[in-house]
Amino acid sequence: MGEIRVSTKSRTELVDITSQVQDAVRESGVLDGICHVYVPHTTAGITINENADPSVRQDILMELNKMVPFEDNYKHLEGNAAAHIKASIVGSSETILVEGGRLLLGTWQGIFFCEFDGARNRRVLTRIS
Ligand code: ZN
Numbered sequence: 001m002g003e004i005r006v007s008t009k010s011r012t013e014l015v016d017i018t019s020q021v022q023d024a025v026r027e028s029g030v031l032d033g034i035c036h037v038y039v040p041h042t043t044a045g046i047t048i049n050e051n052a053d054p055s056v057r058q059d060i061l062m063e064l065n066k067m068v069p070f071e072d073n074y075k076h077l078e079g080n081a082a083a084h085i086k087a088s089i090v091g092s093s094e095t096i097l098v099e100g101g102r103l104l105l106g107t108w109q110g111i112f113f114c115e116f117d118g119a120r121n122r123r124v125l126t127r128i129s
Contacts, residue, residue: 010118015113015115
């Protein structure tokens with residue numbers, strides 16, 4: 001198992017971790033297989049989307065924040081109900097094929113850690129086999 005540490009700076013933020021995941025693949029020595037990326041947090045997630053234009057991640061966050069307002073008379077008393085809901089919408093893992101020691105991502109695709117209750121220090125777990 002590999003571990004990537006992410007320090008987020010904002011309450012909600014998408015952090016491009018593609019190069020760190022690629023490093024984990026290289027360190028594993030696996031040439032052809034599968035890479036699992038998993039976030040062990042209830043208020044963060046993982047998604048794959050465009051990393052060429054940074055405005056794409058801003059638009060994703062803007063719309064998620066509209067769909068799930070920070071305040072909405074939630075019953076969860078910790079004050080971060082919106083973050084839990086966004087984490088479930090986005091999901092906590094991704095699986096990427098590995099070929100020739102490289103992640104088989106599309107030209108415009110990147111892997112993003114999704115912070116919904118920052119800023120915090122977070123962990124992303126990987127297993128390549
Ligand atoms: Zn909570």
